[in-house]
Amino acid sequence: MQGKTLAIGLAAALAAGAAHAQTELVVVSWGGAYSASQQKAYHDPYMAANADIKILNDDSASEGLSKLRAMAEADNVTWDLVDMIASDAITACDEGLVLEIDFDNALAAAPDGTSATEDFGDMIVSECFIPQIVYSTTFGYRTDLVKTPPTTIADVFDLEKIPGKRSLEKKPLANIEWALLADGVALDDVYDVLSTPEGVDRAYAKLDTIKSDVVWWAKGAVPVQLLADGEVVIASAYNGRLFSGIEEEKQPIAMMWDWQWFDLDGWVVPKGGKNVDAVMKFLRFATDTQRLADQAKFISYGPARMSSAPLVGKHATLGIEMGPHMPTAPANATTMLPNNIEWWADHGDEMNERFNAWLARG
Amino acid sequence: MSAVSPDTPAMLTTADGAPLKVSFDRALRRSRLKALALVLPLFAFLLITFLVPIGDMLLRSVENQLVGNVLHRTVKALDHWDQGSGELPDEEAFAALVADFQEGRENRTIGRVGVRLNYESGGMSSLFRKTGRRAKRITEAPFREAMIKLDKRWGNLDVWRLIKRESDAYTASYYLSAVDMRFIADGSIARQDENRQIYVRLFGRTLWLSLVITVLCLLLGYPISYLMATLPVRTSNLLMIMVLLPFWTSLLVRTTCWIALLQQQGVINDLLVWVGIIGEDNRLAMIHNRTGTIIAMTHILLPFMVLPLYSVMKTIPPSYLRAARSLGANPFTAFVRVYMPNTVAGVGAGSILVFIIAIGYYITPALVGGTSGTLISNFIAHHMQVSLNWGLAAALGALLLAAVLALYVLYDKIVGIDNMKLG
Numbered sequence: 001m002q003g004k005t006l007a008i009g010l011a012a013a014l015a016a017g018a019a020h021a022q023t024e025l026v027v028v029s030w031g032g033a034y035s036a037s038q039q040k041a042y043h044d045p046y047m048a049a050n051a052d053i054k055i056l057n058d059d060s061a062s063e064g065l066s067k068l069r070a071m072a073e074a075d076n077v078t079w080d081l082v083d084m085i086a087s088d089a090i091t092a093c094d095e096g097l098v099l100e101i102d103f104d105n106a107l108a109a110a111p112d113g114t115s116a117t118e119d120f121g122d123m124i125v126s127e128c129f130i131p132q133i134v135y136s137t138t139f140g141y142r143t144d145l146v147k148t149p150p151t152t153i154a155d156v157f158d159l160e161k162i163p164g165k166r167s168l169e170k171k172p173l174a175n176i177e178w179a180l181l182a183d184g185v186a187l188d189d190v191y192d193v194l195s196t197p198e199g200v201d202r203a204y205a206k207l208d209t210i211k212s213d214v215v216w217w218a219k220g221a222v223p224v225q226l227l228a229d230g231e232v233v234i235a236s237a238y239n240g241r242l243f244s245g246i247e248e249e250k251q252p253i254a255m256m257w258d259w260q261w262f263d264l265d266g267w268v269v270p271k272g273g274k275n276v277d278a279v280m281k282f283l284r285f286a287t288d289t290q291r292l293a294d295q296a297k298f299i300s301y302g303p304a305r306m307s308s309a310p311l312v313g314k315h316a317t318l319g320i321e322m323g324p325h326m327p328t329a330p331a332n333a334t335t336m337l338p339n340n341i342e343w344w345a346d347h348g349d350e351m352n353e354r355f356n357a358w359l360a361r362g
Numbered sequence: 363m364s365a366v367s368p369d370t371p372a373m374l375t376t377a378d379g380a381p382l383k384v385s386f387d388r389a390l391r392r393s394r395l396k397a398l399a400l401v402l403p404l405f406a407f408l409l410i411t412f413l414v415p416i417g418d419m420l421l422r423s424v425e426n427q428l429v430g431n432v433l434h435r436t437v438k439a440l441d442h443w444d445q446g447s448g449e450l451p452d453e454e455a456f457a458a459l460v461a462d463f464q465e466g467r468e469n470r471t472i473g474r475v476g477v478r479l480n481y482e483s484g485g486m487s488s489l490f491r492k493t494g495r496r497a498k499r500i501t502e503a504p505f506r507e508a509m510i511k512l513d514k515r516w517g518n519l520d521v522w523r524l525i526k527r528e529s530d531a532y533t534a535s536y537y538l539s540a541v542d543m544r545f546i547a548d549g550s551i552a553r554q555d556e557n558r559q560i561y562v563r564l565f566g567r568t569l570w571l572s573l574v575i576t577v578l579c580l581l582l583g584y585p586i587s588y589l590m591a592t593l594p595v596r597t598s599n600l601l602m603i604m605v606l607l608p609f610w611t612s613l614l615v616r617t618t619c620w621i622a623l624l625q626q627q628g629v630i631n632d633l634l635v636w637v638g639i640i641g642e643d644n645r646l647a648m649i650h651n652r653t654g655t656i657i658a659m660t661h662i663l664l665p666f667m668v669l670p671l672y673s674v675m676k677t678i679p680p681s682y683l684r685a686a687r688s689l690g691a692n693p694f695t696a697f698v699r700v701y702m703p704n705t706v707a708g709v710g711a712g713s714i715l716v717f718i719i720a721i722g723y724y725i726t727p728a729l730v731g732g733t734s735g736t737l738i739s740n741f742i743a744h745h746m747q748v749s750l751n752w753g754l755a756a757a758l759g760a761l762l763l764a765a766v767l768a769l770y771v772l773y774d775k776i777v778g779i780d781n782m783k784l785g
Contacts, residue, residue, distance in 0.1 A: 066747045091750065094473025094491065165626075170733070204557075215650055216733055230627050345487045349480060349749060350558065356741070357560040359733040360567075 023278045024054045029083040031059030033244060037298035038083075040316070042286040053278060064088065068097045068270055077272040080279045083132070086125050086264040087341045093128035098268040099276070100127045106280055108288040110307035119289070123264055123304045125341055130287055131266040131304035133295065136327035136336070137174055138260035140227055140242040140253045141234040150234060153259045157182040157210055167223045167235035170216035172355035173344060174236070174261040177337055179206035181259050187335075191343050200351075204358055216359070227253050236261075239327050243300035247318055247325075257332040263339045264304065302328035416763070423756035426533035428478050429525065432471045433462045437529040445523050445549075456505035456516075463497035481751055482535060482545065483524055489515050520547040536757035561741070561758065568738040569765065571655060572720035576667075578660045579716045580709065583667035587708075590668075591675035602672075609665045617729050620658045624649040624730075655727045655735030662726060663719055667712035674708030710777050718766055738762060 027043070029035045035057055043055045058079065060067060065088045071077045072095075084092065092098045101107075103124065107116035117124065123131040141150055146162055155161050156178070168175050180190050180199070183206045193199035215232055217223045223235035224245040239260070245251045267287070269279055285291065292303035293311035300322060303309065312322050323329055327336075344351075374382040430437050435458035443451045466472030476490025492513060500508045509516040527549055528535070538544055538551060542559040546552045553559070586605065590598040608616055623629045626645045634640045648654060678701065686696035724739035731737070738758060745755035773779065 063747050065750055069750060069752075091477065094477055094487075095750075096470030096474065218728065229625065231625055342488050342491075345491075346480065346485045349751070350484045352744075352749065353554075353558040353560055357558055357563075360560055360563055 022052050022054050023275055024056055025080045025275055025279060025282060026056050026058055026078060027081045027083075028058045028061050028064060028079050030061045031057075033240070033299055035059060037295050038286075040298050041295040042282075042291055045291075046282055046285050053282065055282075065092060068092060069095065071270070072097050072272065075272070077270050077274070079270050080273045080275050081283070082268050082270060083265060084129070084268050086129055086131070086266065087339065087344060089129035089266065089268050090126045090341055090345060092268055093126050097271060098128045099271050101130055101269070103130075106284065108284050110289050110305065112307065114307060119305045119307050121306060125264065128268055129264075129266050130268075130283065131264045132287065132292065133265050133301035133304055134262060134326075134328055135265055135301045136239045136257075136260040136262050137169065137236055138239050138242070138327070139234055139256040139258070140224065140237055140245065141256060142227055142230065142232075142252055143254050144252045145230060145233045149254065150256050151258065152182075153178050154182040155256075156234060157206060159210060159213060162234055164233035165213050165215055165231060166210065167215045167217050167226050167232040167237075169223075169236055170218045170359075172351040173339075173348075174337070175207065176200070176203040176351070176355075177261075178259060179203040181337070182206060187337065190337075191340055194343070194347075200354065204354075207358075224251075224253075227251065239325075240300050243325055247315075247320065255332075257327075257334075259335045259337050260327055260332065261337050261339065262327065265301075266304065296322050296326065300325040302326040419756045420760055422753055423536050423760050424532045424534070425753070426528060426535075427531050428471075429475055430529045430531060432466050432475045433459070433525065433529065435459075435462050436525065440522070440526050440529070443522075443526070445519075445526055448519070450506070450517065450519065451522055453504060453506050455522075456509050457503065459509065459516075460497055460500050460505050463493055467494045467497060477750075479524060479528060481539070481754070482528065483520070485515070486521075486524070489513055489521070523547060523549065533753075536753040537761075539754050540757040540761055561738070564736075564738045564741060565761065565765070568721060568762075571652070571659075571735070571737065572717050574656060575659050575663060575720045576713050576717045578656065579664050579667040580713060582660070583664055583671055583712065584705075584709075587668050587671035587675055590672050591678075592680070605665055605668050608661065613662065613725060614729075616662065617658055617726050620654070620661070620730060621649055624654060624657065649730050650732030650735075652731070652735040654730035654732065655737075658726050658730050659720060659723060663716045666715045666719060670711040670715065671705065671708040674705055674711075678704045706777070710773070714770070714773060717769070721762065721766060 027038075029038055039057065043057075047053055047055055061083045064082050064084050068077075068079070068082065071079065082098075089098070093100075103116045103120070107130065109115050110119045120131055123134070125131075139150065139156060141162075143149070145164065148161060150156060150162055156166060176194065177190050180193055180203050181187065183202060185193055194203065215226060217226065217235070217237075220238050220241055223232075223237035224241045226232045227235050227237075228245060228249070228251045234256075239255070242253065242255055246253050246255070267283060269276065269283070273279065287305075289305055289307045290311060292305050293308040293313075295301070296303055296308075296312045297314065297316045303312065309326075309328065312326065314320060315322055324331065327333065376382055376385045378385075436455060439455040439458040440451060443455060463472055466475065472490055472494040476487045476494075479486035479490070493509075493516075496512055500512070515521055524547075527545065535545060539554075540561050542554040542562050543551055544554050586601065590601045590605075592598075593601065621628070625631070626647060628649075630648070631640075631645045635642055635645065640646065648657070682700050682704070683696050686700040687693070691699065721737075722739050723737065724743055727735055727737045728740050728743075731740070739762075742755045742758050742762075745751045745758070770779075
């Protein structure tokens with residue numbers, strides 16, 4: 001009897017000891033519905049299978065790049081894993097703030113044995129960046145406030161066909177490309193045209209035609225709110241935000257996918273992190289085929305692995321089929337504009353100055 | 363008649379025999395040290411949290427070690443290159459460049475040089491990234507041909523001039539950018555292209571809007587403070603709570619409330635349309651523009667005006683006004699000639715407080731300012747967080763600091779800083 005009590009006591013002490021030996025991983029992401037989707041698809045199952053790991057969420061991804069640099073300068077890196085958009089990840093990689101990843105060794109192969117490098121394919125845009133989702137910036141419009149529904153990017157710039165205010169993101173990225181596409185430039189020529197001063201002038205001349213009717217947004221939640229309030233009739237917005245406005249909040253909004261802006265979001269591992277081994281193990285799990293497909297149950301962003309696409313199922317609570325809501329769905333992706341990260345890395349500074357000077361001229 | 367004065371007056375001494383003067387000085391010094399020890403923590407705190415960061419910021423706005431450190435061989439080889447000669451640097455410089463690239467690729471520092479030089483000239487980022495990836499394949503001379511074959515931009519004189527110019531440990535280029543100027547390829551200074559000029563305009567706008575907000579706060583705050591200072595305590599306490607209540611509410615909540623009130627489909631516009639003052643098609647644009655910034659910031663900064671005003675007004679005895687009246691002044695003259703001059707200290711304190719807070723404000727303009735209501739601080743934040751051009755952010759911040767100090771000196775000259783009373 002006494003022996004048994006002792007055994008229970010010992011077991012309890014061991015369990016307590018194990019609890020103390022837990023590794024805490026600080027994972028930085030965007031918060032809101034996006035972090036929730038990662039929690040359900042990656043963090044919860046991983047913690048259930050690995051009792052020694054505890055994942056702590058930090059919602060400061062929007063300041064990810066600047067904080068990473070500040071941490072590196074102070075030589076005190078407290079983050080273990082950071083969610084970043086691809087262009088920021090490339091900057092972080094250039095600055096030497098994040099680790100290079102050996103894709104085939106560090107990441108799981110697809111179920112059919114295809115190597116990670118091949119499975120991610122074109123999504124690998126940097127040696128430091130593990131792609132996670134494809135998201136798009138596309139258009140939503142008020143079905144009750146427009147007489148003729150917009151069908152092409154040119155309609156966004158057409159004040160006669162679609163009268164009323166519109167909302168665009170307050171940065172040149174995507175907007176100047178859209179302006180040229182609406183002005184009749186072919187996709188293949190867009191960056192050639194933009195690389196000349198006349199081409200940039202042409203883009204701004206097109207933007208000038210709607211300038212006084214544009215409400216500029218800076219935070220992802222704003223354009224959907226503007227649409228819901230009837231402040232604007234059409235707005236560019238992240239497709240996941242539009243999805244939740246339409247399907248979860250039942251707003252009278254519809255999508256217009258023409259020339260949707262494709263971008264990638266994924267993981268980087270900060271250099272100098274204290275739990276690199278544990279993080280790499282977690283990443284192997286969190287970026288495998290099934291996990292990426294699982295995330296799409298909770299948010300309408302497309303998985304970055306080709307092998308995940310067929311596994312995308314129904315939304316976890318709404319029960320609707322998620323496939324057709326992915327930016328990568330064939331019906332939505334007839335025209336798409338991938339982020340030209342290289343071009344923007346070269347010209348982003350000039351373009352931002354030009355854009356802000358253009359805005360300031362009122 | 364007694365012998366009172368010997369030859370020398372007896373020196374006054376303390377009990378231990380030390381001269382009184384020395385002993386007195388010593389005691390004084392000890393108490394000064396004690397007083398100093400009391401303020402020492404505050405002094406150290408200020409030094410660490412205030413002076414050191416500001417010094418660091420000032421240093422960052424001119425610091426430029428990166429290019430010289432990473433491309434150290436190249437920079438040395440460029441010492442004897444005459445950039446006006448119209449000739450590319452010699453083979454030795456190209457060999458040094460290849461070696462620097464191979465080392466920089468290994469240490470992962472070469473990308474940072476590309477990012478740094480890209481601030482000066484668009485395209486450097488991709489040139490350095492591409493060259494960094496491929497430079498390890500170049501193992502033997504001639505290096506010049508190999509590099510130009512790798513990317514023809516290495517045959518461009520301007521690229522080399524840029525490297526040479528930015529290889530100094532200190533640079534003025536961040537300050538030039540901050541005042542819409544730049545170095546052009548031959549090293550002389552020119553104004554930025556007109557369609558990229560932005561910061562000077564923003565500095566002007568920031569100062570102007572801060573001034574407007576300060577004046578509005580004064581116009582709104584003065585009567586309230588007067589009321590609070592003259593009403594019975596119970597009523598004035600209630601008023602005080604109403605002034606302070608928004609102060610205790612989250613900044614974001616208050617700003618969002620203004621959006622709900624002021625937007626085109628918002629409460630105020632709805633009301634005006636319903637009453638019939640404006641038509642359905644002429645709804646006023648009161649937010650996401652300059653008006654929005656002014657309204658929301660005046661509201662947020664009002665307590666900073668009211669509190670110093672109130673504390674000064676509270677100390678003005680009502681008998682002054684009664685005396686002025688009894689000497690024949692009418693109420694208006696009494697107020698203007700007797701009461702108002704007594705409040706100058708509070709007006710000065712409140713105005714300077716509101717103005718200085720307004721000049722560096724950034725969250726509210728970012729949310730409600732649209733395009734015409736954003737301030738210089740929004741761009742400092744942009745360069746800190748998005749473009750990661752900390753040098754430019756530091757230069758903009760330093761200029762803002764200089765503007766505030768200049769205004770402070772001006773204020774001291776005109777009003778006198780001794781007249782300021784914060785409470």
